[in-house]
Amino acid sequence: MSDEQHAYDDQEPALSFAAFVLSLAHTAAVHFGDIPDPVSGQTGRSNLPAAQQMIDILSLLEQKTRGNLSPEERQLLDQILYELRLRWVDAAGKGQASQPEEKSRIIIP
Numbered sequence: 001m002s003d004e005q006h007a008y009d010d011q012e013p014a015l016s017f018a019a020f021v022l023s024l025a026h027t028a029a030v031h032f033g034d035i036p037d038p039v040s041g042q043t044g045r046s047n048l049p050a051a052q053q054m055i056d057i058l059s060l061l062e063q064k065t066r067g068n069l070s071p072e073e074r075q076l077l078d079q080i081l082y083e084l085r086l087r088w089v090d091a092a093g094k095g096q097a098s099q100p101e102e103k104s105r106i107i108i109p
Contacts, residue, residue, distance in 0.1 A: 017065075017073050021058065025080045028054035032091055046091055055084045 029035045031051035036043045062077050069077065 017069070018076055021061070021073075021077055021080055024054055024058055024061075025084065028058075028084050028087075032087055034087075048088070048091055051084075051088060051091070055081070055088060058084065 026035070028051050030037050030044075031047045031054060033043055033046040058077065058081055062081060065073075065077075
């Protein structure tokens with residue numbers, strides 16, 4: 001293995017189920033307009049269909065991994081889904097015209 005490959009391997013964080021779930025939740029938070037887009041650095045308007053798609057992906061992941069997760073992984077996934085679903089109901093109830101400071105925010109640990 002080359003020195004470049006070793007340097008690359010040392011820089012990459014370990015991939016885990018929790019990191020994957022948090023990545024999907026972070027993407028949902030971007031779609032809700034709760035946090036800045038990592039590419040542009042700007043907080044955009046909410047995109048509820050895209051946020052709903054991320055919730056659906058996490059829900060599918062929950063269904064397909066049922067019985068195969070550690071208690072900590074299960075708790076993390078359940079908590080994230082719960083918070084995202086509440087956030088979606090809040091956003092859908094207020095409509096997309098609400099100001100960012102008026103809506104609740106998703107907190108990604």
